[in-house]
Amino acid sequence: xxxxxxxxxxxxxxxxxxxxxxxxxxxxxxxxxxxxxxxxxxxxxxxxxxxxxxxxxxxxxxxxxxxxxxxxxxxxxxxxxxxxxxxxxxxxxxxxxxxxxxxxxxxxxxxxxxxxxxxxxxxxxxxxxxxxxxxxxxxxxxxxxxxxxxxxxxxxxxxxxxxxxxxxxxxxxxxxxxxxxxxxxxxxxxxxxxxxxxxxxxxxxxxxxxxxxxxxxxxxxxxxxxxxxxxxxxxxxxxxxxxxxxxxxxxxxxxxxxxxxxxxxxxxxxxxxxxxxxxxxxxxxxxxxxxxxxxxxxxxxxxxxxxxxxxxxxxxxxxxxxxxxxxxxxxxxxxxxxxxxxxxxxxxxxxxxxxxxxxxxxxxxxxxxxxxxxxxxxxxxxx
Numbered sequence: 001x002x003x004x005x006x007x008x009x010x011x012x013x014x015x016x017x018x019x020x021x022x023x024x025x026x027x028x029x030x031x032x033x034x035x036x037x038x039x040x041x042x043x044x045x046x047x048x049x050x051x052x053x054x055x056x057x058x059x060x061x062x063x064x065x066x067x068x069x070x071x072x073x074x075x076x077x078x079x080x081x082x083x084x085x086x087x088x089x090x091x092x093x094x095x096x097x098x099x100x101x102x103x104x105x106x107x108x109x110x111x112x113x114x115x116x117x118x119x120x121x122x123x124x125x126x127x128x129x130x131x132x133x134x135x136x137x138x139x140x141x142x143x144x145x146x147x148x149x150x151x152x153x154x155x156x157x158x159x160x161x162x163x164x165x166x167x168x169x170x171x172x173x174x175x176x177x178x179x180x181x182x183x184x185x186x187x188x189x190x191x192x193x194x195x196x197x198x199x200x201x202x203x204x205x206x207x208x209x210x211x212x213x214x215x216x217x218x219x220x221x222x223x224x225x226x227x228x229x230x231x232x233x234x235x236x237x238x239x240x241x242x243x244x245x246x247x248x249x250x251x252x253x254x255x256x257x258x259x260x261x262x263x264x265x266x267x268x269x270x271x272x273x274x275x276x277x278x279x280x281x282x283x284x285x286x287x288x289x290x291x292x293x294x295x296x297x298x299x300x301x302x303x304x305x306x307x308x309x310x311x312x313x314x315x316x317x318x319x320x321x322x323x324x325x326x327x328x329x330x331x332x333x334x335x336x337x338x339x340x341x342x343x344x345x346x347x348x349x350x351x352x353x354x355x356x357x358x359x360x361x362x363x364x365x366x367x368x369x370x371x372x373x374x375x376x377x378x379x380x381x382x383x
Contacts, residue, residue, distance in 0.1 A: 002368075003028065007216045008229035010038025011350060012340030012357045014202040015070075016227050019361030021208040025368070028221070029203060030214040035196060036203065039311065040350070042194035045295045047254055050281045051194050052295055055309065056248055057263065057278050058195060061183040062351030068187045070354060074201035077189035078286050082182040086266040088147045095266060096182060097144060098175040105144065112176040119144075119174075135166035139174060151270030156301050157246060163316065185351075190283060225374055227364070229340035231310060232326050232381075240325050243345055244303070245310035251298040259294050274298040313345045323381065330376045337364070337374045344381035 002025065006017040009031035017027045035041050039055040059082045062068055071077060084095045093101045102108070102115050110118060122141030129135035132153060136145040149169070153161050157168075173184060181188075191198040203210055216230065228235055233243045251274070263282035267274060279296045281288040304310050313319070323345050330338055339360050341348045348356070360378040367374045 002026070002224035003221070004225050004227065005030065005216070005219070005221075005223040006227045006229070007031075008038065008340065008342075009033075009036040009199070009203065009210060009212070010229060010340065011040060011199065011353045012229040012343070013227070014199050015354055015357035016339060016361045016364070017208050018202050018205040019358065020364065021205040023365055023368075025207060027208045028223070029208060029210045030216055030219065031210075031212055032215045034213055036210070036212065037196045037199045039309070040195040040199065042196050044194075045280070048281075048291055048293050048295050050291055050295050051284050051287075052280045053195075053278070053283065056250070056297075056299065056311075057280070057283055058350060059183070059188065059283075060190065060350055061185040061188045062349075063186045064351055064355055066358075067351045067355050070358065071191075071198075075191040075193065075198040077187075078192045078284070079188070080190040080283065080285065081188055082264075083180050083262065084182050084264045084266060085260075085262050086148060086268050087272075088268040092265075093148070094180045095148070096173045096175065096180075097140060097148065098180055099178050100180065102144075102176075105147065116176045119176075129166040131162045131166055132164035132168050133161040135169045136161070139169065148268050152266060152268045152275060154270060155273070155275050157312075157314070158301065158303055159314075159316075165315070192286075223335075225364070226336040227360070228336055228338050229343045231342045232323075232330065232338050232345060235336070235338070236326065236329055240329065241322055242306070243322055243326070244314045244316075244319055245308075246301050246312040246314060247304035247308040248311050249300040249302065251300070253296055253298070255294050255296060256292070257294065259296050274300050310342065312347060313341075315345070319345075320382070327377070327381055333376070334373065336376070338377055338381070344377065344379065346381060 004020055004025055004027050006013045006027055006029045009029050013029055017029045020027045040058045041054045042051055045052045086093050086095045093104055099112060099115055103110055119141060124137035126134055126138040129138050136149055157164060260277060260279050264276055264278050266276045276299050277296055279294055281291050281294050338344055356379060363378055364374045
C-alpha cells in the first residue's frame with residue numbers, strides 16, 4: 001500500500017491526514033512538539049483548572065456552512081461572542097471602533113448618521129492608500145489612528161506603520177452603531193473541551209499513524225507524497241535565506257477573582273511594552289463561575305529568531321521576493337505539496353485553514369485516483 005506523510009499535527013495536517021486515511025490510504029503524521037494542535041493547543045492550567053490557550057487565544061468564527069458542519073463532527077462548539085476592550089491614553093474603550101468608541105473618545109452623543117459625517121470630515125481624502133498609515137487616515141482620521149493604532153502597530157509588528165501594507169487594516173471593521181462584537185461572521189464559538197482534544201479527534205482516523213516529538217528531517221522512510229505544513233524555507237534547509245516572522249513571548253500570572261473583567265484588553269499606548277493581556281476563563285463563559293482565581297497572559301511581540309515559534313509572517317517587499325524564489329523552487333521539486341499557514345507563508349484564520357485543507361485533500365484524492373502527481377500548492381501563496 002502506498003504511504004503518505006503529513007508534516008505537522010495542527011489544523012491543516014490533521015484535516016488532510018483524516019481525509020486521506022478515511023479514503024483508505026496509509027498516512028504518517030509527524031510533529032516535533034510534545035503536544036498536537038500547533039499554535040491552537042490548549043490545556044487545563046494546573047493551578048486554577050482553567051482551560052488555557054497556550055500560544056495565545058484562538059476564537060473560531062466563520063460564515064462557511066461546510067466548515068462549521070465539519071468542525072461540529074469532532075467537538076461540541078459552545079457559544080462565544082468575542083469582544084475586545086482597549087486602554088488608550090488612560091481610558092478604556094471598545095474595539096473595533098464603533099459608535100460607542102467614537103462618542104466616548106470625542107465626548108459626544110452623536111447618532112449613527114452624525115458620527116459617519118463627523119468621521120468623514122476628519123478622514124484624509126485618499127483613494128489609493130499605499131500603506132497602513134494612509135489607509136487608517138483615510139478610514140478613521142488622524143486622531144483615532146494615533147490613539148488606537150499607531151503605538152499598538154509599532155509594538156505588534158516592530159515596523160513603522162508606513163512600512164506595512166494597507167491590507168493589514170482593511171480586515172478591521174468600522175461601525176456606526178453600538179455593535180461591539182469583534183467578528184461579524186455567522187458562526188462563532190469555542191470547543192467545549194479545548195482545541196487539543198478537538199484536533200486529536202480529527203486525527204483519530206483509520207489508517208493514520210501519529211508520531212510526536214519527531215521531525216520530518218529525521219525520517220528515513222520513503223513516501224508516495226508529502227503534505228508539508230511546516231515553514232516552506234525550512235523544507236529547503238533555508239538555502240535561499242530565511243523568511244521573517246514575528247513571534248510572541250507570554251508572561252503568565254495568576255490573580256484572585258477576576259483580573260480585568262474581559263477576555264482581551266489591548267494596550268494601545270507605545271509606552272506600555274506589551275500589546276495586550278488575555279484572561280482565559282472569559283474564553284469559556286459557560287464555566288467561568290466555577291473558578292475562584294484566574295490566569296492571565298501578557299503578550300509581547302518581537303522578531304522571530306531561528307529557535308523561536310513563528311507566528312505572523314512579515315510580508316514586506318523583500319520577503320515577497322524571497323517567497324517567490326521558494327515558490328519557484330517548490331514547483332521544481334517532486335513529491336511534496338505545501339499547505340497551511342507556514343507552508344504558504346500567509347496569515348490564516350482557522351476556518352480558512354480548514355476550508356483550504358479540505359479542498360487540498362480533495363485535489364490529492366483526485367490526483368491519486370487519476371494517477372497524477374498532486375500540485376506543489378493548492379492555492380496561490382503569493383496572495
